[in-house]
Amino acid sequence: MAVSDLAHVSKAGVPARAGHVDLARLSVLALVAALLLLPLLAGGFLLYSLSLCFANALAVLSVSMLVRYGGEVSIGHSFFVALGAYTVAIVEHRLGISIAVSLPLAALLGAGAGFVFAFPSRRLSGIYLAVATMALALALPEVLIGFEKFTGGFEGLYIAQDLIPGVSKALQHYYIALAVLVAVSLALAHFRKSAQGLALLMAQAQPRAAEAMGITRSWARVSIFTLSAALASLAGALTGFASSTVSPNSFTFFSGVFLLVGSVVSLNGLSLSAALVGGAFITLVPTYLAKAGDWVPVLYGVALVVVTLVANAGDLRRFLPRGRAR
Amino acid sequence: MTDVVSSDGLVAEGISLAFGGLQVLSDVSMILRPGVITGLIGPNGAGKTSLFNCLSGLYHGQRGHSSFAGASLKGLGPAQRAACGITRSFQNLAMCPDLSLLENVLVGLTLKRRSGWFSAFVPTPSQRLDQQEAERRAMAALNELGIASAAHDKPSDLPPGTLRLAEIARAIASEPKAILLDEPAAGLNAVETRDLTRALKRLMRPDLVLLVVEHDMDLIMELCEQIYVLNFGKMIASGTPAEIRAHPDVIRVYLGDDSDD
Amino acid sequence: MSVAGIFRDILPLLWSGIISGCLYGVGALGLVMVFKSSRVVNFSHGNLACLGAFVVYGLSSGSLLSLSWGSAVALALGIACAVAVASYALIAPIVFKSDLASTIATLGVGLILQGAVQLIFGADIVNLDLPVPRFNFSLGAIRISSYDLAVLVVTLAIVGGLYVIIERTKLGVAFRAVSTNPFACEVCGLNLRSVHLFSWLAGAVLGLVAALLIVPTTFLSSTTVPSFMLQAFTAAVVGGFSSLPGAAVGGILVGIAMNMFSFYVSPEFMNTFLLGVILLTLNFFPNGLLERAIGGRV
Numbered sequence: 107m108a109v110s111d112l113a114h115v116s117k118a119g120v121p122a123r124a125g126h127v128d129l130a131r132l133s134v135l136a137l138v139a140a141l142l143l144l145p146l147l148a149g150g151f152l153l154y155s156l157s158l159c160f161a162n163a164l165a166v167l168s169v170s171m172l173v174r175y176g177g178e179v180s181i182g183h184s185f186f187v188a189l190g191a192y193t194v195a196i197v198e199h200r201l202g203i204s205i206a207v208s209l210p211l212a213a214l215l216g217a218g219a220g221f222v223f224a225f226p227s228r229r230l231s232g233i234y235l236a237v238a239t240m241a242l243a244l245a246l247p248e249v250l251i252g253f254e255k256f257t258g259g260f261e262g263l264y265i266a267q268d269l270i271p272g273v274s275k276a277l278q279h280y281y282i283a284l285a286v287l288v289a290v291s292l293a294l295a296h297f298r299k300s301a302q303g304l305a306l307l308m309a310q311a312q313p314r315a316a317e318a319m320g321i322t323r324s325w326a327r328v329s330i331f332t333l334s335a336a337l338a339s340l341a342g343a344l345t346g347f348a349s350s351t352v353s354p355n356s357f358t359f360f361s362g363v364f365l366l367v368g369s370v371v372s373l374n375g376l377s378l379s380a381a382l383v384g385g386a387f388i389t390l391v392p393t394y395l396a397k398a399g400d401w402v403p404v405l406y407g408v409a410l411v412v413v414t415l416v417a418n419a420g421d422l423r424r425f426l427p428r429g430r431a432r
Numbered sequence: 433m434t435d436v437v438s439s440d441g442l443v444a445e446g447i448s449l450a451f452g453g454l455q456v457l458s459d460v461s462m463i464l465r466p467g468v469i470t471g472l473i474g475p476n477g478a479g480k481t482s483l484f485n486c487l488s489g490l491y492h493g494q495r496g497h498s499s500f501a502g503a504s505l506k507g508l509g510p511a512q513r514a515a516c517g518i519t520r521s522f523q524n525l526a527m528c529p530d531l532s533l534l535e536n537v538l539v540g541l542t543l544k545r546r547s548g549w550f551s552a553f554v555p556t557p558s559q560r561l562d563q564q565e566a567e568r569r570a571m572a573a574l575n576e577l578g579i580a581s582a583a584h585d586k587p588s589d590l591p592p593g594t595l596r597l598a599e600i601a602r603a604i605a606s607e608p609k610a611i612l613l614d615e616p617a618a619g620l621n622a623v624e625t626r627d628l629t630r631a632l633k634r635l636m637r638p639d640l641v642l643l644v645v646e647h648d649m650d651l652i653m654e655l656c657e658q659i660y661v662l663n664f665g666k667m668i669a670s671g672t673p674a675e676i677r678a679h680p681d682v683i684r685v686y687l688g689d690d691s692d693d
Numbered sequence: 694m695s696v697a698g699i700f701r702d703i704l705p706l707l708w709s710g711i712i713s714g715c716l717y718g719v720g721a722l723g724l725v726m727v728f729k730s731s732r733v734v735n736f737s738h739g740n741l742a743c744l745g746a747f748v749v750y751g752l753s754s755g756s757l758l759s760l761s762w763g764s765a766v767a768l769a770l771g772i773a774c775a776v777a778v779a780s781y782a783l784i785a786p787i788v789f790k791s792d793l794a795s796t797i798a799t800l801g802v803g804l805i806l807q808g809a810v811q812l813i814f815g816a817d818i819v820n821l822d823l824p825v826p827r828f829n830f831s832l833g834a835i836r837i838s839s840y841d842l843a844v845l846v847v848t849l850a851i852v853g854g855l856y857v858i859i860e861r862t863k864l865g866v867a868f869r870a871v872s873t874n875p876f877a878c879e880v881c882g883l884n885l886r887s888v889h890l891f892s893w894l895a896g897a898v899l900g901l902v903a904a905l906l907i908v909p910t911t912f913l914s915s916t917t918v919p920s921f922m923l924q925a926f927t928a929a930v931v932g933g934f935s936s937l938p939g940a941a942v943g944g945i946l947v948g949i950a951m952n953m954f955s956f957y958v959s960p961e962f963m964n965t966f967l968l969g970v971i972l973l974t975l976n977f978f979p980n981g982l983l984e985r986a987i988g989g990r991v
């Protein structure tokens with residue numbers, strides 16, 4: 107798995123794998139270097155699309171994280187993305203403070219909302235959570251439009267404040283989104299080796315065994331959802347910052363489904379490159395297929411079905427023994 | 433009958449368990465003393481696994497109670513009993529397929545880990561120390577069972593014998609006060625069973641409670657100093673291997689069947 | 694508000710809640726049948742129902758053809774069943790392997806159907822009425838319309854029919870067996886696939902019927918479906934998600950609660966209200982409100 111190789115290979119790592127790790131590391135470094143240098147060549151619209159793409163990649167990561175570590179599907183992560191985006195906008199409007207404060211605040215609020223949301227279904231099977239996330243996705247537009255006083259209703263709000271005065275907006279958006287994306291993918295690679303990461307993976311694969319090691323199911327379910335929601339909210343804060351505006355148009359019922367599409371298309375990968383693939387898919391497809399309009403849901407649907415079928419039908423051995431377990 | 437409960441061991445008293453109308457255990461008592469390897473045997477369907485699950489907190493008997501080191505275990509689930517220092521192994525190999533063998537054993541140390549959520553995402557010096565310490569303990573456990581060379585392999589690439597030993601390594605890694613092993617020799621060949629017997633004898637300490645549930649009579653007779661025999665949900669005999677061998681009921685229901693074959 | 698005023702309001706609210714609740718219940722029955730037999734949460738349920746309703750509209754209004762309402766419904770049922778079979782066939786290779794993956798795949802099917810509706814019928818809002826004679830009469834404070842009676846009759850017929858199939862036919866016995874213990878059924882030689890197919894077909898029919906009955910109260914558009922689907926999902930959760938009577942009763946409870954909320958609190962936060970209902974139910978009644986009353990039977 108590319109994730110485990112991205113960074114922090116513990117010294118316990120087998121020497122035989124060193125060559126493979128170095129190659130993977132080098133290609134990721136080359137990718138990051140290329141992205142760092144890109145603004146020298148490209149401009150305007152491409153930079154803007156890529157900044158959004160980075161922010162969406164983070165949102166896709168939050169869904170993939172939930173799938174990988176929790177074995178859960180969410181189609182309502184658009185709620186937490188919106189929470190982050192509106193946090194940035196409202197903090198700027200009401201308090202006049204830039205994302206230096208609202209970015210971490212967004213992550214905290216996301217964690218809080220994720221906890222409150224996941225807590226009721228902590229003992230239940232994952233399908234209940236999936237159903238509840240659908241309600242979340244549908245409730246979102248109502249909340250955004252209904253609390254007009256804070257959210258600006260249909261019109262939405264503008265986000266104008268810079269983080270670093272004097273640097274061009276486009277470059278700021280681009281580099282800040284890229285920096286957060288790289289930092290998060292490094293943090294996720296570290297997480298895979300951490301006590302909590304291992305415990306969550308065990309709780310998902312072998313809930314009873316994990317229980318006997320002191321890892322309760324409810325702890326696992328609530329913590330992974332809280333983390334994932336915090337990440338989604340962070341992604342939303344960057345989406346708002348990068349697009350300079352927030353409005354209910356960007357958060358329909360389908361935006362949550364699209365995040366899941368991005369995650370599935372990137373095979374729920376947690377590496378930087380997987381996140382970029384997922385982010386690019388959901389950012390660029392609608393932009394470049396804007397004329398095709400109604401074909402976009404069909405395309406996304408086909409992508410979901412085909413990738414899911416290929417990914418699951420190919421590897422029989424892994425799914426058979428625990429197919430009915432949950 | 434047991435007024436003088438030895439307060440330092442794992443004690444089950446008068447456990448009764450029924451599923452619907454089916455009485456699985458009736459008035460079963462058992463004392464697991466520290467420093468003694470205790471065996472639990474019985475024919476298939478005798479209720480061994482049910483009793484085992486009552487001890488590990490997965491089931492809760494309708495009657496009776498259990499205590500550990502003098503403290504009642506009433507109402508505690510598996511996770512809470514793990515926090516009390518009771519660990520168990522699983523009959524069906526409960527390994528996470530995405531983790532290496534070493535990482536699977538590391539999970540057994542979860543309750544001993546000191547790193548918080550922050551250091552789960554950001555490397556810190558204390559987290560590094562914690563990680564090294566945990567890896568050292570996990571490797572030591574793997575070494576003790578003689579499977580350290582497979583530490584970095586995925587479970588799917590390893591034979592069941594090794595995984596069985598890894599189950600035990602995971603149980604002992606956290607240095608628990610009580611270890612409950614559910615059919616540790618299932619699926620092992622003769623050589624592996626011998627290695628297992630040696631490993632279990634080696635890891636015995638005076639303050640450790642160790643229970644082995646098995647249907648392999650030879651293993652139990654060789655390994656255990658105290659043996660309980662369960663049949664149709666009732667405890668029909670208990671004693672040393674010699675006493676059990678000579679016990680008329682045991683010969684009839686268990687060994688008798690064996691010798692008929 | 695006076696006490697008399699509350700009573701004057703509450704009876705009609707209860708009545709219309711029961712009527713729309715019947716439809717949520719019928720929608721929920723389809724979800725629960727699919728879930729019980731194949732352990733898949735069918736997220737394409739609403740999209741398929743929407744497609745079916747649009748087909749009825751297209752074939753009977755003259756936008757595609759001008760058939761009679763009855764023959765349009767018959768054709769739409771055929772199409773809905775064909776799509777249900779096709780979507781089950783898509784999911785069939787993974788349905789025993791991973792509940793999660795199968796559930797994701799149904800979302801994909803839902804998206805495809807959603808796109809198909811928009812491509813064929815556009816994003817317009819259309820009206821689709823029931824061909825029943827219009828009349829009203831009053832019963833105390835309650836005004837009963839011919840539409841209400843139609844809904845009640847159809848719901849009772851469907852629930853009764855379903856009951857007979859599940860309790861009295863071989864297929865129904867197989868369905869009950871599969872939803873209790875799929876593994877044992879496979880060992881005994883029961884064909885799980887045919888039971889799955891039965892429940893998916895039943896789901897498609899139930900969904901379409903619910904959609905046809907609910908559309909006259911609002912309107913038909915490709916975007917109203919997800920929220921109707923949410924009402925059915927909420928009904929299923931309130932009923933415990935794996936109980937058929939639970940789904941029916943859950944539908945009625947949700948219908949009444951929504952009516953009350955919309956009248957006394959706010960009609961603009963319906964989905965948020967349903968979200969709250971789902972979360973509260975999951976927290977306090979994880980197996981559904983009716984767990985004690987009727988157990989897990991059927």
